Amino acid sequence: MDQVLYSTPDNPAPENRTEGYFETHDGHRLRYAVFRSGAQVARGTVVILHGRNEYVEKYFETIRDLTAKGLWVATFDLRGQGGSPRLMKRRNHGHIRRFVDYEHDLDTFLEKVVLPDTRLPFYLLAHSTGGLIALSAAPYLTTRIDRMVLSAPFIGLTGQTASPRVIRALAGTLTALGLGFLPLTSKLKEPDFSHNPLTSDEQRFDRNVAMMTAHPELTLGPPTARWLAEAFKTIDRVTSPNHLFSITIPTIVIAPTRDGVVPYTAQERLSRYFRAGQLVPINGARHEIFQERDIYRAAALAAFHAFIPGSDAEENQDVAALGT
Numbered sequence: 001m002d003q004v005l006y007s008t009p010d011n012p013a014p015e016n017r018t019e020g021y022f023e024t025h026d027g028h029r030l031r032y033a034v035f036r037s038g039a040q041v042a043r044g045t046v047v048i049l050h051g052r053n054e055y056v057e058k059y060f061e062t063i064r065d066l067t068a069k070g071l072w073v074a075t076f077d078l079r080g081q082g083g084s085p086r087l088m089k090r091r092n093h094g095h096i097r098r099f100v101d102y103e104h105d106l107d108t109f110l111e112k113v114v115l116p117d118t119r120l121p122f123y124l125l126a127h128s129t130g131g132l133i134a135l136s137a138a139p140y141l142t143t144r145i146d147r148m149v150l151s152a153p154f155i156g157l158t159g160q161t162a163s164p165r166v167i168r169a170l171a172g173t174l175t176a177l178g179l180g181f182l183p184l185t186s187k188l189k190e191p192d193f194s195h196n197p198l199t200s201d202e203q204r205f206d207r208n209v210a211m212m213t214a215h216p217e218l219t220l221g222p223p224t225a226r227w228l229a230e231a232f233k234t235i236d237r238v239t240s241p242n243h244l245f246s247i248t249i250p251t252i253v254i255a256p257t258r259d260g261v262v263p264y265t266a267q268e269r270l271s272r273y274f275r276a277g278q279l280v281p282i283n284g285a286r287h288e289i290f291q292e293r294d295i296y297r298a299a300a301l302a303a304f305h306a307f308i309p310g311s312d313a314e315e316n317q318d319v320a321a322l323g324t
Helices: 056-068 100-117 129-140 164-176 202-214 225-238 241-246 264-273 294-307 313-322
Strands: 017-023 029-035 045-049 072-076 122-127 147-151 251-256 277-282
Touching: 017 100, 029 056, 029 100, 045 056, 045 100, 045 129, 056 072, 056 202, 072 100, 100 129, 122 129, 129 147, 129 225, 129 241, 147 294, 164 225, 225 241, 241 264, 251 264, 251 294, 264 277, 277 294
Parallel strands: 045 072, 045 122, 122 147, 147 251, 251 277
Antiparallel strands: 017 029, 029 072
16 A cells, blocks of 8 residues: 655654545546544544645644644645646646645545544634635535634735736736746745745755655645636635635634735735634744744644633543532
8 A cells, every 4th residue: 555644764754544535526636634632531532634735744743732732633735746646747837626625635636535534523723725725615604613823824915026916917817818827937946045035944944845855746736827827816705705704613713924825915805804713923934834933833732722622621521520
């Protein structure tokens, strides 16, 4: 049997897991894993939705943090990235035909893996592009997901050489001309800690680079024009007051104030119209909050556990036991 998950010396895969592939509605086999807590009574299951160019291995540390608190974790690589099949012959191009395909994949994952194989209640932890997917699918997830935590959801773009307006116009034009398979740049950036917008933690940055170096097949290059055009179209829809008003799942938006990928102001603006959502700023943190320095990462995890019901169940049980 081929290896499903990969480990490196400084990033070993958590034990007590199930891993494999599930089939989507249109025949793709996406890589997934379920990690079980060692606690006697499970407090529920956290479904992690990755950002663009992320994969299961990048979340091993966070998965350990969650399972240590009695939570199970279920996660999968988005179509076209990580250990899931690519959608183009040029494997390094990040592509999507329709953004709604991501939502269909989430629905299939919940139906085929999460519902039969994990523990209620279900929570969603979604980062960046995963946050955009969660926002788009949220009106239809009310009966399945109890609470959502969105980390730096991809609802805007900053830190690029060209302005967001130019990128949007170029992506839309190329897609309309039937050239949506082309990336807007052919340059592959070498990982450079000193100029990265993702994290201020050099050790975690180096750990992720080591994984990319050991298993380059997991990584992606720049997104295609169609990927960007589909993402921008979805951003426009999910940030409209009507859409946000339709979301009733209690939600927090963990927003790094020094985010170099998604403007903090866009995340702040989102919260103004998001009746079920509350903004939790993490002052000084960069985009990948769960790959950040301990001071920022601990604040994000504390916000997560304070928001997720049942995270203090063990403590309450201990208090109750003392009173019997």
